[in-house]
Amino acid sequence: MPAEQLETGGHLIGITGPPGAGKSSLTAALIQVWRRRGLKVAILAVDPSSPISGGALLGDRLRMHASGADREVFIRSLACRGEFGGLSAEVWPMSLAMLAAFDIVLVETVGVGQKEIDVSKMTDTTCFVAQPASGDSIQFLKAGIMEVPHVIVVNKEDIGLAARKTLSDLRNTLGRRTDADGWQAPALSASAALGSGIEPLADALDAHRHWLLERGQFTARRQRCQAEWLVKHLREEFGRYGIHRLGGEDALFATLMGQSRRRSPIAEYEALRARVLRQEN
Ligand SMILES: Nc1nc2c(ncn2[C@@H]2O[C@H](COP(=O)(O)OP(=O)(O)O)[C@@H](O)[C@H]2O)c(=O)[nH]1
Ligand SMILES: [Mg+2]
Known part of the structure; x- marks a missing residue:
């Protein structure tokens, strides 16, 4: 196996x-x-x-x-x-x-x-x-x-x-x-x-x-799916502005792909969301 x-x-x-x-x-x-x-x-x-x-x-x-x-x-x-x-x-x-x-x-x-x-x-x-x-x-x-x-x-x-x-x-x-x-x-x-x-x-x-x-490549594919989902979901909630706040789509994608510690998509989303909201205050 x-x-x-x-x-x-x-x-x-x-x-x-x-x-x-x-x-x-x-x-x-x-x-x-x-x-x-x-x-x-x-x-x-x-x-x-x-x-x-x-x-x-x-x-x-x-x-x-x-x-x-x-x-x-x-x-x-x-x-x-x-x-x-x-x-x-x-x-x-x-x-x-x-x-x-x-x-x-x-x-x-x-x-x-x-x-x-x-x-x-x-x-x-x-x-x-x-x-x-x-x-x-x-x-x-x-x-x-x-x-x-x-x-x-x-x-x-x-x-x-x-x-x-x-x-x-x-x-x-x-x-x-x-x-x-x-x-x-x-x-x-x-x-x-x-x-x-x-x-x-x-x-x-x-x-x-x-x-x-x-x-x-299996884990990498899952990670890519997760990164795609996170970026799309963030764009949906905060628009391009939110993605920009997180360093832009390419940089964000690269960061997410480079992470060795994998969190659940929801936990990861909440962490990113908190970062966008913190910056807005
Ligand atoms: N002739 C034939 N009809 C099929 C076959 N598979 C599905 N159908 C018919 O095609 C129609 C659509 O099937 P469905 O499974 O609901 O398609 P879906 O919309 O892609 O989910 C139904 O009337 C099925 O009975 C098949 O292998 N042969
Ligand atoms: Mg169907």
Whole structure:
């Protein structure tokens, strides 16, 4: 077991993609795989189109698949969106806190373009669910509007040709591109309806986590997420003025990344907040 794994605990995963691509369906299918592997799973569904029914839908799917109530699976539908460039500022510390009790915390968000950036900056691993025959995601990738996710999955492979074509288009677009860490995102095919391709999807998500752990980049990634969150949250509360008071965004980011002692995001936020307020007096 890589040394980092002991201190970092669970896996924080973001699943995003256009409405109707099958994020909730794939999540329900993934839960079955993870439960078979003996993992405790928490799901936070952030769906602005149907904050309540989104979660209820997922709950229904689960009841369809799982027999009886499962105490090791936690599902919440969150109606918090907007203040944080898409995602509510609370989602990240909440999901991080949940990692103490669950092996996997998955955040489902709707995204069709720039919005994915939010969740990709909050999670260890980001999974993008592509809709067959929709060229949007490919255009966003090509234009560099969308950050390359860590895992791409074309859902609904049961519909055949259109799904295969989207998969090959995506693979061509991705080519040998890697993210800033050097990870090359795999593009997979699955069907939540048939339950096909779900094990490989779970494996690909886990492979990215292991890849980060083996390179000692896992903790650094978490730290980067925390720094992004702190800076964004501070900017939201105090505006550019507040960030300026703390030495400017670049310097603040560098300081936060350089810290060896890690505090919880809330404790860190309170400390920074106190510094801004002290200076204002
Ligand atoms: N044919 C087919 N339909 C699917 C599949 N997965 C989901 N769907 C359907 O696609 C629609 C949207 O699914 P949902 O999981 O709610 O998508 P979300 O909005 O991305 O969470 C629903 O009507 C699902 O039944 C699949 O693998 N194959
Ligand atoms: Mg959904």
